[in-house]
Amino acid sequence: MIKRIGLQIGGALLTLVLASVLSFVILRMLPGDPARLIVGPLASDAAVEAMRVQLGVEQPIFQQYASYIGGFLTGQWGFSYSNGADVATVISMRLPATLELAIFAFVFAVAGALVVATLATYLRSWAAGLSKTLALVGLGTPPFWLALVLILVFAVNAGVLPGPEGRLSRWLAPPPFVTGLYTIDALLAGDLVVLSDALAHLVLPAIALGAVPWAFLVRLLTANQLDVMSASFVVVVRSKGKSRWSAHTRHVVHNALLPTITSGGVILATLITSSVLIEQTFDWPGIGRVLVEGIQRQDFGIVQVFILLSAFIYVGANLVTDFILELVDPRLRVQRQGA
Structure with missing residues (x-):
């Protein structure tokens, strides 16, 4: 060890x-x-x-x-x-906005993929074909183009969600600083108006940023669940009187999630470090805009630190996901102890 x-x-x-x-x-x-x-x-x-x-x-x-x-x-x-x-001041001021966007995009990607993949493998037939088509479309759609389409449809035409306005409406003041994440800080302050407005501003950029990871996870989770469904222990569970839905959600989905944990860590790290185009499109005051300006002006300080921090994030995500995978999967723990 x-x-x-x-x-x-x-x-x-x-x-x-x-x-x-x-x-x-x-x-x-x-x-x-x-x-x-x-x-x-x-x-x-x-x-x-x-x-x-x-x-x-x-x-x-x-x-x-x-x-x-x-x-x-x-x-x-x-x-x-x-x-x-x-540089430390600039990053500390801008990084919370990027983190908040990446976290919500990650939640959308994982939760959305889990729901779609579970329904697709449980219903099979038309649902499986539809999920596969949606995943292929998601993988082939450039995030910045999707962002523009979302703004045009939901902000400009329908007017149900805010467009490229940053993190809050212009007439609202940010909540008292605690974590730098507006949703968390507004919740801690009990300001439901700012909380709802911050959540509304996160919807479109989070979907645009999380669309590709969502599509990837749909394919991965669907394939994993189909593999688990053919395992002998699922037949044993069904023979004990468990309903098909109960066996699927409690045993198939649970075991299919294990191989996804490693991908989840890398996806979260990628979302944190690759939101430049989405931040530019939605006027999001994160680290992406600072990075673009630093590259254009050859500001070595900000660019070098961002790249090294990105490397730290990727390495840390891999180490943490390996640790989590070992905790939740006893087979891996026994295998490594034996090695």
């Missing part, structure tokens, strides 16, 4: 090192001079050189990388010139 844990930690550290090196090198291969972008096109060469010294880009690349890693590990993430604030 100690060997397995050591291999997992070693693999995680190697992934983080590779991510940091690649992001560091690729950003510095981009054309353009970040110092010139900061001081402006009319600045003198002396001002540009002074800014290069201040940024540290005139140092050898190995020294720049060492300073970058040392600063990240000590919490000194640098200054974001495109935002006029420390």
Whole structure:
């Protein structure tokens, strides 16, 4: 067991090192001079050189990388010139919005896929064909295009949901800051008006962001449930007098969920780190817009930290899902103990 844990930690550290090196090198291969972008096109060469010294880009690349890693590990993430604030401050202000959107998109994807896959495998025939068609459409639909369609249908034409207005209506003030997640903070403050408005603003972007993961999970859960339905223990359960619905929901669905847990962790990490287009479409004040501006202005500080944080999120999600899978699946626990 100690060997397995050591291999997992070693693999995680190697992934983080590779991510940091690649992001560091690729950003510095981009054309353009970040110092010139900061001081402006009319600045003198002396001002540009002074800014290069201040940024540290005139140092050898190995020294720049060492300073970058040392600063990240000590919490000194640098200054974001495109935002006029420390990188840590910018991320702490914007990340809660991205997290809230990703969490609701994840809940939509998992819950929606579970319902559709369960009904499809239980009813079979036309339901299975319909779920397969919907999943294929979901996998082939670009999220940003779906976002525009949702805005046009539900916000512009029907007017039943808010469009690209950010996290709240303009006339509402955010709830008192506790977690940064408006729905949680509004609930803690007992402000049902802000809570309902925040939930309404989450519906369309969460659906647009979670559509592809939903489609993937529908196919995965459907295939898993069909495999479990053919297992001998399901026949034994039915022979004991259990109804078909009870056997399906309590035994087939439960066992089909186990292989999905690993995918769930990766999906959540992906939703957190890949919501850039959806945030731009819905005017969502998350980390995505900051990232786009940082790339356009060659703001190394914000982009490098985001990439490394994304790597941490992916690695952490994999480790947590492995731990959860081992807790809920005794067979895996016994197998690893024997190994």
